[in-house]
Amino acid sequence: MQATSVDERALAERQDEVVELLGQLLRIDTTNPPGNETKVAEFLAGWFAQHGLEGVIVGEPEHRRSFVLRLEGTRPGPTITLLAHTDVVPAEAENWAVPPFAGEVRDDWVWGRGAADIKNLVAAHAVAVRRLAASGRDFAGTVVYAATADEEEGAVAGARWLTQNRPDLVRCDYLLNEGGGEFLNLPDGRRLYELQTGEKGTAQFKLTVKGEGGHASVPLRHGNAVVDAAGLIRALHDYRPSVSLATVSPEYVELLVDDVEMRRRLLDVTSARGALEELHAGDGLLGRLLEPLYGVTFSPTIVHSSSKAVNVFPQTVELFVDCRMPAGQTEDDVRAEIDAALAGVEGDWSLEWFSVVRGNASATDGPFADAISTVLGRHVPQGCVAATHCVGFTDSNWFRVAFPDIVAYGFGPYLVEDGPTVFDRYHNVDERIHVKDVAFQALFAEELVRELLK
Ligand SMILES: [Zn+2]
Structure with missing residues (x-):
């Protein structure tokens, strides 16, 4: 049995748009320190404005701002925030096979610092939100798109600042963030997907x-x-x-x-x-x-x-x-x-x-976990989701501190390349992501919103 049964047409529909957007994001150097993430926030504001959507640029200091956009559905319901950080760790260009801030697409990969951690999700979530808006906002609740500064060096700006200073903008019932979605092929043919719950x-x-x-x-x-x-x-x-x-x-x-x-x-x-x-x-x-x-x-x-x-x-x-x-x-x-x-x-x-x-965690079962399994199962019948804790740190922590009732998970699922392959790319030379993986992340985020807020 094939591990995946993804709708190739649905992937293809998203691929060019998300790959182009990711390339543009990678060409904006947001190496942290010093970050300079405001340049990405301004770029995203312009990108969404072209599609008739208006967000806000917020945060301190001035060169380290974040971008937030709220999209109301046609019916009332819970709020989900799609979060990804816009800063990247430094890259020593001389050790790379391609320039790390050129946003090159070579063969089937998008190359560059941040291609997998985590401008891929900045792009994938943006395409998901744009499509949700374009198709009539037919969901029950609110989607918040948040592209935040300063995750790699502690989020003094970014998610920490937002949750403390502008909780009105990002308060939510569910948070979808980076930190999970890599898979391991199990000996029995199944695929284990990590869902980061803490x-x-x-x-x-x-x-x-x-x-x-x-x-x-x-x-x-x-x-x-x-x-x-x-x-x-x-x-x-x-x-x-x-x-x-x-x-x-x-x-x-x-x-x-x-x-x-x-x-x-x-x-x-x-x-x-x-x-x-x-x-x-x-x-x-x-x-x-x-x-x-x-x-x-x-x-x-x-x-x-x-x-x-x-x-x-x-x-x-x-x-x-x-x-x-x-x-x-x-x-x-x-x-x-x-x-x-x-x-x-x-x-x-x-x-x-x-x-x-201090570390923290969300409950591992409930409607959010169910919706993730349902959407994943549609495209990866052999996929199974297992809760685990992040051994590092992500911005989900700040959200759980600020909004104690929230369910916050890390999940940006891969389709083509397995966990051991992609783990090695984070913070490493030649960071890149397969074009189908970032297209799948866009498809997944969109379908997850529709499933959870139906
Ligand atoms: Zn990251």
Whole structure:
């Protein structure tokens, strides 16, 4: 049986428009920092105006604004916000096969920084909204289109600003955002689609390691802050945090892991750690996908020495650690894990939180999840949707904080290229998306609105 039965004519109807729009968006350099997303907001305002639709450009500071457009249906009903961010991470052009800000279409791909994260959804949602408007707004409720600044570096502008300062514009019952929709082909022929129903929190911290100082011609047996920092880094790297199943969805594990005994061990708190270690030793992909869902993670990323001279021991070394905590945990839980990881490790250190945002999640069942499965099933009969948490961070978090009753999901489904292929492109060189995938994302968003607001 074929995995997909997509309506090729419906795809073709959208493809040229969405590919052209995506190319135009990619040619506007919104590298964050500094972002300059206002240029995209202005471009989108002009694009929608050509189609007789009027939105607003809002936000601070002036060069980091977002674009929001509200479309009322012909009947009353709930509100769904289609959200995607307009900033992109930096690109080192010399390492790319094509210029990263040229918006080139080559073979069957649209190439450029942001082609898959996530100007593809900025374009796909825009085409969906334009078509919903053009076909008579025949739905019950309101569709909000939001193209927001500053997701990659923390959304001080963008979604965070909007939810705090202009909740009237973006308040909704349902939020469709980036962060899910990649698929894995399962051995039994089905396709597992990830539906992101929650996000981990961040608890990034800085350790300041004190040293003895002095002339480096006489080695220090103890008190060399560089050596002590190395010990702390190694201890954090090697530490295996306590396992929590609170944010591990059994259906996700069941769909992903076909070995019944392995599955059982992964869903039992006493055996999960050993099972994860085995997965890491094996093909690696499953271990990488699953392990961050089970607890706190520590990734040391930056080290600064106060010494500017090679012959001087530093008084201090600063060590920055990217740390993610499951939804429901707080920085106190993380602190207990840090203390456990560093117990008995040599070094005089103190801790300062660098960036702390608690994780959160939406219910995994209900009308929104049902509508997503229904629309997906129409085009991908072999597709099954499994809830999971984002191990990184998305703007859905800010929406759940501002509007506690909201159901916020990440889902921008792929049709052609599988998850392992597209995961590798995010934040990487030669970022690109298949033209049929971005066309499908436009088709899906439009049909989802019709299904949910029918
Ligand atoms: Zn993104």
